Amino acid sequence: MKPPPFDYHAPRSVGEALETLAGAGEHGKVLAGGQSLIPMLNMRLAAPGHLVDINRLTELDTLDVEPGGVRVGALARHARVERSEEVAAAQPLLCQALRLVAHPVIRNRGTVVGSLVHADPAAELPAVLALLGGSVRLARPGAVRDVPAAGFFTGLLESAAEPGELAVSAFFPLLPPRSGTAFREVARRHGDYALAGVAALVGLDDDLRITAARVACVSVGPAPVLVDVTEACGHRPPASADWASAARAVQERTAPEADIHATADYRRHLTGVLAQQALRDAAREALDA
Amino acid sequence: MNIAITLTVNGVVRQAEVPGRRLLSDCLRHDLGLTGTHVGCEHGVCGCCTVLLDGEPVRSCLTFAVTVDGHDITTVEGLAAPGGAMSPVQRAFAECHGLQCGFCTPGFLCTVTALLRDNPAPSEEEVLEGISGNLCRCTGYQNIVKSVHRAAEIMAEES
Ligand SMILES: Cc1cc2nc3c(=O)[nH]c(=O)nc-3n(C[C@H](O)[C@H](O)[C@H](O)COP(=O)(O)OP(=O)(O)OC[C@H]3O[C@@H](n4cnc5c(N)ncnc54)[C@H](O)[C@@H]3O)c2cc1C
Ligand code: FES
Ligand code: FES
Numbered sequence: 001m002k003p004p005p006f007d008y009h010a011p012r013s014v015g016e017a018l019e020t021l022a023g024a025g026e027h028g029k030v031l032a033g034g035q036s037l038i039p040m041l042n043m044r045l046a047a048p049g050h051l052v053d054i055n056r057l058t059e060l061d062t063l064d065v066e067p068g069g070v071r072v073g074a075l076a077r078h079a080r081v082e083r084s085e086e087v088a089a090a091q092p093l094l095c096q097a098l099r100l101v102a103h104p105v106i107r108n109r110g111t112v113v114g115s116l117v118h119a120d121p122a123a124e125l126p127a128v129l130a131l132l133g134g135s136v137r138l139a140r141p142g143a144v145r146d147v148p149a150a151g152f153f154t155g156l157l158e159s160a161a162e163p164g165e166l167a168v169s170a171f172f173p174l175l176p177p178r179s180g181t182a183f184r185e186v187a188r189r190h191g192d193y194a195l196a197g198v199a200a201l202v203g204l205d206d207d208l209r210i211t212a213a214r215v216a217c218v219s220v221g222p223a224p225v226l227v228d229v230t231e232a233c234g235h236r237p238p239a240s241a242d243w244a245s246a247a248r249a250v251q252e253r254t255a256p257e258a259d260i261h262a263t264a265d266y267r268r269h270l271t272g273v274l275a276q277q278a279l280r281d282a283a284r285e286a287l288d289a
Numbered sequence: 290m291n292i293a294i295t296l297t298v299n300g301v302v303r304q305a306e307v308p309g310r311r312l313l314s315d316c317l318r319h320d321l322g323l324t325g326t327h328v329g330c331e332h333g334v335c336g337c338c339t340v341l342l343d344g345e346p347v348r349s350c351l352t353f354a355v356t357v358d359g360h361d362i363t364t365v366e367g368l369a370a371p372g373g374a375m376s377p378v379q380r381a382f383a384e385c386h387g388l389q390c391g392f393c394t395p396g397f398l399c400t401v402t403a404l405l406r407d408n409p410a411p412s413e414e415e416v417l418e419g420i421s422g423n424l425c426r427c428t429g430y431q432n433i434v435k436s437v438h439r440a441a442e443i444m445a446e447e448s
Contacts, residue, residue, distance in 0.1 A: 001331060002310065002312070002315070002331075003310040003312070004310070005308065005309075005310055006309060006310060007290075007309070008292065008309025008310075008353075008355055010355065010356075010358075031353070031356070034351050034352060034353065034356070035333060035348075035351055038312075038333075038350075038351040038352070038353070039331075039332035039333055039351065041310070042312075042331045042332055042350070043332060051309065053353070053355070053356055055356050079345075102333075102422070103336075103421050103422025104346075104418065104419065104421075104422065105336065105339055105346045105347060105348060105400060105422045106333060106348065106351075106422065108342075108345045108346060108347050109347050109348070109351065109352070190417075190418075190421045191421050191422055
């Protein structure tokens with residue numbers, strides 16, 4: 001099918017984009033990589049009156065490793081972030097997750113920030129932002145605000161970005177010392193959205209005992225489900241940690257729904273298995289760190 | 290309201306007047322008459338509409354023509370040498386029976402052309418990852434994978 005008609009705007013600066021978006025209000029939508037929005041338009045699941053194309057705003061095509069974390073501009077495509085050695089060194093989870101996002105050809109166009117704003121419950125990057133406690137920077141004419149991940153994903157395909165606002169960048173904090181991360185997922189076909197997936201972070205103290213362990217789960221709720229399992233793991237070295245009880249704690253916190261791809265029980269089962277695997281992987285990385 | 294755009298398609302400067310909602314795939318096929326680019330699903334899943342945008346493979350069904358105004362596009366029609374001699378990737382697909390009905394082939398050829406340019410000697414795993422976003426309902430993929438390795442061989446022999 002073909003997209004419904006809309007008024008097309010191609011601003012040449014961020015200032016112009018903000019003015020156009022403010023003018024369009026509820027009828028406006030941002031077009032970034034188009035890898036989620038255009039399918040929705042083609043299937044007539046969305047019909048914005050005005051489309052504001054940010055693809056000419058090279059000032060948003062930025063990727064900076066700052067002292068506290070990685071800041072990804074709104075026009076930085078998945079592929080660029082995935083291939084950056086600097087990012088891989090500073091925040092490996094971002095690259096680990098990006099390799100699971102769709103196919104390489106989709107990653108050539110899709111943007112990291114677009115994926116966060118789109119807030120698909122099966123998407124990897126919202127889980128990464130939630131797990132790391134990152135934030136998204138939103139702008140409108142004369143005002144900029146940073147929204148922490150905890151308040152950003154507000155529901156199924158819903159984020160805190162309001163009509164008229166442009167997400168200009170996202171910030172992924174660095175890991176504390178002696179910590180590791182991992183992302184594990186199961187999809188029907190390589191590159192598909194995951195049936196279930198778990199991002200994990202494990203931190204150790206100077207005696208190499210677990211002091212922090214948490215996971216963010218995808219596809220088991222309307223938004224990423226963040227679970228702190230530090231208690232359940234016990235304050236022990238990874239070799240003797242109680243991963244099984246941590247996995248049960250994760251399962252108890254998830255309320256997956258059944259659909260054509262999997263039953264709710266199967267999703268809960270997968271989430272438990274993946275949580276154990278991801279936590280073990282993350283702990284191994286922390287020991288090597 | 291139509292918007293005037295200029296694209297360089299297969300090295301030729303082309304102009305078109307299109308509405309904002311015109312997909313690049315439809316612009317190529319209907320406005321510019323280049324029907325080599327195929328359209329299967331229009332939601333990014335099948336890969337048969339894949340073209341090269343400034344050298345990088347992208348889904349033309351998930352790109353608006355107006356967004357790529359001023360950019361460079363290569364379609365399957367542009368892969369052969371100017372005299373019409375098939376490219377190494379095209380020859381390898383023909384030689385290894387990497388196609389049957391040919392519907393998926395334009396997308397595979399564009400994807401693989403970029404893949405081998407960036408990675409002239411891919412491993413089996415890299416080939417599978419590289420073509421994982423393209424569907425083929427005929428071949429069962431085995432001969433497509435063979436074609437990719439064969440194309441790499443031909444390119445190495447001829448360089
Ligand atoms: C076949 C296929 C498979 C896929 N598989 C996966 C997968 O496994 N995992 C996954 O995570 N994703 C997957 N995706 C989606 C892909 O990652 C998208 O690129 C991403 O979700 C959206 O990014 P985009 O830049 O393309 O955004 P767009 O499609 O341009 O926009 C998406 C939404 O976000 C809004 N938006 C975008 N940018 C901004 C901004 N800067 N400010 C305000 N609003 C904005 C838009 O208005 C729109 O509502 C898949 C896509 C396809 C086609
Ligand atoms: S037609 Fe574009 S991916 Fe199927
Ligand atoms: S050859 Fe027929 S779909 Fe691939």
